[in-house]
Amino acid sequence: MEKRNELYAGKAKSIFATDDPDLLIMHFRDDTSAFDGQRVEQLARKGMVNNKFNAFIMGKLREAGVPVHFERLLSDDESLVKRLDMIPVECVVRNVAAGGLCRRLGIEEGRDLNPPTFELFLKNDALHDPMINESLADSLGYATIEQLATAKRLTFQVNDVLRQLFLDAGILLVDYKLEFGVHKGELLLGDEFSPDGCRLWDANTREKLDKDRFRQGLGGVIEAYEEVGRRIGVDFG
Ligand code: ATP
Ligand code: TYD
Numbered sequence: 001m002e003k004r005n006e007l008y009a010g011k012a013k014s015i016f017a018t019d020d021p022d023l024l025i026m027h028f029r030d031d032t033s034a035f036d037g038q039r040v041e042q043l044a045r046k047g048m049v050n051n052k053f054n055a056f057i058m059g060k061l062r063e064a065g066v067p068v069h070f071e072r073l074l075s076d077d078e079s080l081v082k083r084l085d086m087i088p089v090e091c092v093v094r095n096v097a098a099g100g101l102c103r104r105l106g107i108e109e110g111r112d113l114n115p116p117t118f119e120l121f122l123k124n125d126a127l128h129d130p131m132i133n134e135s136l137a138d139s140l141g142y143a144t145i146e147q148l149a150t151a152k153r154l155t156f157q158v159n160d161v162l163r164q165l166f167l168d169a170g171i172l173l174v175d176y177k178l179e180f181g182v183h184k185g186e187l188l189l190g191d192e193f194s195p196d197g198c199r200l201w202d203a204n205t206r207e208k209l210d211k212d213r214f215r216q217g218l219g220g221v222i223e224a225y226e227e228v229g230r231r232i233g234v235d236f237g
Contacts, residue, residue, distance in 0.1 A: 002018060003018060005017050011031060013026055013028055013029060014029060022082060023082060024083045025074060025080060026081050026192075028050045028051040029047050030042045032046060036126075036128050043222050046222055048076040049222055049225050049226055050194040050195075050196060051073070053194045053225065054079065055070065055079060056234040058193065061158060061162075061193075064161045066189055067188045068188060069181065069189065084180075084181025084188060085181055085183075087142060087143045087151070087180050088142050089137055089148075090123055091118070091151050092118070092178075093116050093118055093156060093159050093178075095113055095116045095159070095173060095174060096112055097112075098175060099175070119131060122142075147180075154178075154180070154187075155178050158178060158189070159173070165232060168232075170202065171232075172200065172206075173198065173199075175198060176199070178191070178193070195210040195211055195225045210224070210225075
């Protein structure tokens with residue numbers, strides 16, 4: 001596999017072309033951003049930790065029948081993925097109230113959401129990722145109603161798999177964000193699943209073990225990511 005030119009540099013990852021037009025290389029950098037990119041810091045080992053964490057989770061999801069873009073690990077901080085035409089919406093499932101939901105509705109953090117909720121946000125940092133819905137995403141041409149229905153079904157399927165996987169390790173999956181894209185007409189789970197894009201609390205102490213440690217200046221960010229990884233069985237080498 002030959003690595004070619006950089007196609008895109010996001011806030012935390014860079015995407016490279018390869019000699020195969022259907023495949024891309026995702027490079028996980030050590031950059032950590034919050035507040036729509038207003039705060040960016042380098043955290044040592046983060047690229048490696050998120051790359052291996054994501055590879056482990058994508059493997060579990062594929063085993064469970066979720067169609068994923070992930071092909072294989074290439075190095076400590078690079079993975080090979082299928083090239084997607086990304087749908088510019090973020091699919092969020094919440095099992096427990098936290099973050100933006102608490103701010104928006106004035107409800108207390110930690111309240112159980114039963115059944116879990118599903119929300120859509122537009123990927124647009126300049127507008128602070130505003131909430132949208134299926135009808136708007138359809139009317140504005142971001143995705144078809146069928147694609148959105150599939151994305152929603154798959155996002156809940158991911159919840160069934162990962163909620164149990166984390167619970168078995170004594171960790172609550174509070175909420176998470178997924179991104180989807182289209183490859184040769186098929187909707188696949190893209191981007192990453194790591195503690196950067198979800199909330200994970202220790203099930204007993206409710207200690208935060210995710211990116212909220214960075215957002216809230218709690219320290220020990222990568223140590224917490226590694227702790228979660230070790231508990232669920234990620235091999236960081
Ligand atoms: P955000 O943090 O809001 O997702 P970003 O662009 O800064 O935005 P990064 O994770 O740094 O995020 O960059 C990765 C980019 O690559 C994202 O825009 C994501 O949508 C895109 N992407 C992820 N998987 C694929 C794929 N298989 N094919 C094409 N693009 C992808
Ligand atoms: P949410 O509570 O809506 O936003 P905030 O992180 O601003 O409090 O986010 C719900 C979950 O989805 C949380 O785990 C973070 C994740 N998420 C992202 O990682 N990126 C995003 O752009 C969005 C909208 C959510």
